[in-house]
Amino acid sequence: MKAVAHTKVNRQSRKQPSFRFQENIQLYLIMLPVLLHIFVFSYIPMYGIVIAFQNYSPGDSFISLSRGVDWVGFKHFTNFFNGPYFWRLMRNTFTLSFLSLVFGFWVPILFALLMNELRNGFLKKYVQTASYLPHFISNVVVAGMVLSFINTDGIINAIIKLFGGSPLSLNTEPGYFPAIYTITTIWKSFGWGSILYMSAMSSIDPHMYEAAKMDGANRFKQILHITLPSIRPTIFILLIFAIGNLLTANSEFILLIYNPILYETADVIGTYLYRDGLLGGNFSSGTAIGLFISLINFSLLFLANKLSRKYSDYALW
Template sequence: MRAIRQPNQRKSFRVRDNLQLYLIMLPVLVHIFIFSYIPMYGILIAFQNYYPGKPFLSLHGTDWVGFQHFIDFFNGPYFGRLMRNTFLLSFYFLVFGFWVPILFALLLNELKSGVFKKYVQTASYLPHFISNVVVAGMVLSFINTDGIVNAIVKLFGGTPVALNTEPGYFPAIYTITSIWKSFGWSSILYLAAMSSVDPHQYEAAKMDGANRFKQMLHITLPAIRPTIFILLIFAIGNLLSANSEFILLIYNPMVYETADVIGTYLYRDGLLGGNFSAGTAVGLFISIINFTLLYTANTLSRKYSDYALW
C-alpha cells in the first residue's frame, strides 16, 4: 500500500520539489524587502516634526504631533486642486488609454505577414525605452509657438497658440503622450495571453462560417479577459498616482491650474522645501487611498467576474 504523507511531510516535499523556483524568486524577494519594506520605518516621521539629524524614536528628541500634518494638508489651499488634477489626469489615461493596448494587440494578432508584424511590434515598443527627459523635450518642442503642431495649425489657416502655457491643453497633451509611450509595451501581456489560444478553436470557427471579426470577438477576446480584468484592477488602484516625473518635466507655473498633482507638490514642498514630515504624511494618505481603491476593485471583480488578485 502507498504510504500516506502527513501535512508537514507534504509541505516539505513541495518545498524540495520546487526548490529551484524558490531560489529564482529569492533575489526578487530580497530586493523587495530591502527597498520596499525596510524604508516603511520612515512612515513614523509623518506623525512628527522631523528634521534631518533628529532621531525617529527618542524620549526627549522626538517631537510627536499626531495627525497635524494630515489636517494641515486637508485644510490647505491646494488640497482641492491637487486631488482634482491627480484624479482627472489618471482618469483620462484610464478611460482613453486602457483600451488602446487591447485594441492594438487584437489587430496585431490578426496580421498574416510575419515580417510586417514583427516590424510593427518592435516599433510600438520603442517609445517605452525612451527616457522621460527625451520625451519631455520632444513634446515641448512640438507644442511651442514655432513647433510642428502650430506649423500644422498655420497650414490650415489657424492662429498659433503657445500650448505649453495654456492650462486647458495640458490634460490632452499629458494623456496623448502617455498613451503613445506605453501602449506598445502594455500590449505584450495581451499578446502573450493570445498565444495560448488553441489554434483548433479558430479552425472549428472557420468551419462554422465565422469570419475574422467573429473569431476575434468570440475566441480571442474571451481568452484575454482574465488579463484585462487583472490589469484593470491595478489601473484603478493607481488612480491617484499620475506620472509625476513626466509632469515635472513638461509643466510650468502657468499651467499649475490643471497640471499640478500630488507628486509634483510633494517634490516642491516636501523635498525642495524641506518639509519631510508633511511630505511623508501626504504620501501615506495617498497610499492608503490607492490601497482602498485596489481592494475595492478587487472585491467587486471577484464578486461579479470571478477574476481577482486574491
C-alpha cells in the first residue's frame, strides 16, 4: 500500500508543472511580447561587443572566417584610460549623476507623501496631472525652454534685474551648469517618479491610520510610523536602481544645452561617445567605453543590492 501511495505521489508531482503551465498560460502569453522585446533589443545586440577588441570599420564582419579581423585586445580601453579627457569625463558624469541622486531621489517621496495627505479629490488630481506633464515633454523642448530662461535677457536674469542685481552669464559660465542640469532633471522627473510611491501608499490598510488616530497620533506621526515603513521596500528597490545608474547622465539633454565653453563641467561620457564614437567614426573605441561604463554600473548595482540585503532585507535578488 505504501508503495502504491508513493507511486501516486510521484505521478502527481510529475503532473504539477504541466498543470501550472496550463493554469498560467494567459500570464505567459502576456509576458511573451515583453520577453521578445528584451531578447531582440537587449541580448542580440550584445554580439557587437566584440568590436571593442578590434579595429572595426563600418561594413566589416564582426567575426569573419574568410578574411582576417584586426584584433587589438584592450587597446581601446587603455587609450581611453590614458587619454586626456578620462578624469574629466568620469568626474563630470559622477558629479551630475550624484547631484541628481542626492537632491532628486527624495523629492518624489516627499511629493507622494504630500499628495497622500490631500483630502480634496479635485485638487489632488489636478496637482498630480500637472506634475506628470514635464515627463512627456521631449528633451528638445525642455532644452529650448532652459536656454531661453538662462539667456542674458531671459526670465531668470529679468528677475535678478528686478531686484537690482547684475545679469549672470548662466549659459557661458561652467560653474552654473551642474545646478541648471540638476534642477531641470528634478523638475522633469519628480512627478512621474512619485507614481510608484503613491501606488504603494494606496495599498496601506486604512484601519492602521484609524488605529493611530485613536492612539492620538497626528499626521506627522502617522507618516513617520505607518506610511514610510509601508513604502520602505519600494524606496530601497528604486534606490538600488538609482545607484546602478550612477555613471549614466542624461546625455541627450546635455547635448542640447551645452557648448564647448561648458566642457569643463558639462562634458560627460555620453556626450564624448557621441562626438568621438559617432561623429568621429571611432566605433570600436566607443564600444569599449560603453562596455567599461556598463561594467562599472553593474558593479555598483551588485554592491548596492548586496548592502541593501545585508542591512535592510530588501533586494532585487
